[in-house]
Amino acid sequence: MKFRLPFIAILFSVYCLSQNIVSNVDAVVNTEMKERKIPGMQIAVVQNGKIVLNKSYGVANIQNNLPVKNTSVFPINSTTKVFTAVAVMQLLEQGKIGLSDSISKYLENLPSEWQKITVEQLMTHISGLPDILSVLDPATGSLGAMRTENAMWEKIKLSPLNFKTGEQSSYNQTNYYLLGKIIEKVSGDSFVNFVTQNQFNRVGMKNTQFGDSRTVIPNYSPTYRFRKNLDGRPLKEEMLFNDYYEFPDFTFPGAGLNCTSEDFANWIIALQNNKLFQKSSTLQTMWSPIKLNNGTATSWTRGWGIAKFREHHTAIGMSGGSRSVFLIYPDDNLAVVVLTNLAGSYPEDFIEEIAGCYNAEIIKADPLTYLRKNLKKIGFDKAIDFVKNEKKQNPKWSIQEDELNNWAYRMLAKNQLNEASEIFKLNVFLFPDSWNAYDSYGEILLKMNNKTKAIEMYKKSIQLNPSNENGKKVLLDISGA
Numbered sequence: 001m002k003f004r005l006p007f008i009a010i011l012f013s014v015y016c017l018s019q020n021i022v023s024n025v026d027a028v029v030n031t032e033m034k035e036r037k038i039p040g041m042q043i044a045v046v047q048n049g050k051i052v053l054n055k056s057y058g059v060a061n062i063q064n065n066l067p068v069k070n071t072s073v074f075p076i077n078s079t080t081k082v083f084t085a086v087a088v089m090q091l092l093e094q095g096k097i098g099l100s101d102s103i104s105k106y107l108e109n110l111p112s113e114w115q116k117i118t119v120e121q122l123m124t125h126i127s128g129l130p131d132i133l134s135v136l137d138p139a140t141g142s143l144g145a146m147r148t149e150n151a152m153w154e155k156i157k158l159s160p161l162n163f164k165t166g167e168q169s170s171y172n173q174t175n176y177y178l179l180g181k182i183i184e185k186v187s188g189d190s191f192v193n194f195v196t197q198n199q200f201n202r203v204g205m206k207n208t209q210f211g212d213s214r215t216v217i218p219n220y221s222p223t224y225r226f227r228k229n230l231d232g233r234p235l236k237e238e239m240l241f242n243d244y245y246e247f248p249d250f251t252f253p254g255a256g257l258n259c260t261s262e263d264f265a266n267w268i269i270a271l272q273n274n275k276l277f278q279k280s281s282t283l284q285t286m287w288s289p290i291k292l293n294n295g296t297a298t299s300w301t302r303g304w305g306i307a308k309f310r311e312h313h314t315a316i317g318m319s320g321g322s323r324s325v326f327l328i329y330p331d332d333n334l335a336v337v338v339l340t341n342l343a344g345s346y347p348e349d350f351i352e353e354i355a356g357c358y359n360a361e362i363i364k365a366d367p368l369t370y371l372r373k374n375l376k377k378i379g380f381d382k383a384i385d386f387v388k389n390e391k392k393q394n395p396k397w398s399i400q401e402d403e404l405n406n407w408a409y410r411m412l413a414k415n416q417l418n419e420a421s422e423i424f425k426l427n428v429f430l431f432p433d434s435w436n437a438y439d440s441y442g443e444i445l446l447k448m449n450n451k452t453k454a455i456e457m458y459k460k461s462i463q464l465n466p467s468n469e470n471g472k473k474v475l476l477d478i479s480g481a
Helices: 006-034 077-094 121-124 149-156 174-186 193-201 261-272 281-288 350-354 361-365 366-377 380-393 400-413 416-432 434-445 449-462 471-480
Strands: 040-047 050-061 075-077 225-231 233-242 256-259 288-291 297-302 306-308 314-322 322-328 335-339
Touching: 006 040, 006 050, 006 306, 006 434, 050 261, 050 400, 075 077, 077 121, 077 174, 077 193, 077 256, 077 314, 077 322, 077 400, 121 174, 174 193, 193 261, 225 322, 233 434, 256 261, 256 297, 261 322, 261 335, 297 306, 322 350, 335 350, 350 361, 350 366, 361 366, 366 380, 366 400, 400 416, 400 434, 416 434, 434 449, 449 471
Parallel strands: none
Antiparallel strands: 040 050, 040 335, 075 256, 225 233, 288 297, 306 314, 314 322, 322 335
């Protein structure tokens, strides 16, 4: 018995630590669900190649008051794109696709200016292609009056490029529509079958399938959305509604996948254990950005929209529909999956706080999460002072302009005007040579009826970028008001 006591003590200590971590995760989740009014959530955490947490919170179906279970299935929207990227890389290993190949090698009857676009330019959204969403129904995503895929395709081909290929990055569903067509062409199988056979079945993802609001999906957790308007009329107050959306099957390579956090976690484990690829180098290639024409790295890696290449605690992942997100931390042998049933819940804002429950250093490694967590304590009006002090203590501390801008717009979408205003203001302070920072700050000042200050910001934006036509139009509208 004397020899067993130390071992039992160690087990008890490990158990207590695990319970403390779970309590900390619960605290983050419960706080965010309350603040963001998220009905239901499902999370999974992978550590050292094993699922260490798989937990459900809240209500999956409000109408019938059904709780979220570990078998509840959630839409993941654009997070689907990482599965498409893996399919492309599998075909690369088979020698059937070349990342630098022109897409005209695989697809016929493309407009002439599209033909030299490469496969990896589609994967990283630097093609400049017009977006098929521009010709689909903006409210539901359906084909609408066009009725057929062919009609949609013929119409989108008439549109010019939005910019010269490789000059800039612009998120675009056409890129993944074409990747789906290439996968089908070289594999000789449908996109859905190829992904199902080579990923879902290989991993054992029994609760994962493609579909949308029209599809009968077992254990489905429908998505909800808060709306301020309905049927073209403003509501007296914001209300929660069912969120109906269609993903025509030809758009599946870009969206339309539904799964559980457990299925997703098992997919991550398989991905990192080389069960989906033949060579470990394939994963590293997929997780590497390519270059724009000017030599700068793309914000996307090949198929993955979140790429935080930090000095420590690198994070790779993807978000979708403002309701789902996952991050893999290769250096920490850690991954986190967060699925919700509220469109506009933006779990990407707090996923790194969950990761921080397993490694506290991750929070400070991510400037946005670190800033957000501290401003919630001290007040958003202290944003500039906090950043000044942080940079004084750590000259290497920095945050990206786009990260701040996107975060501020997410808060604006939730009508958090004061908080969003302070972050737009911080962006102007940190990036005084950015025309877009001034343009964005001017936008929210105008929403807050501070016309004088808004005019000042728009004028500065146009001074920095004389081609800012939107800013000129806003100024003209203000002057005519």
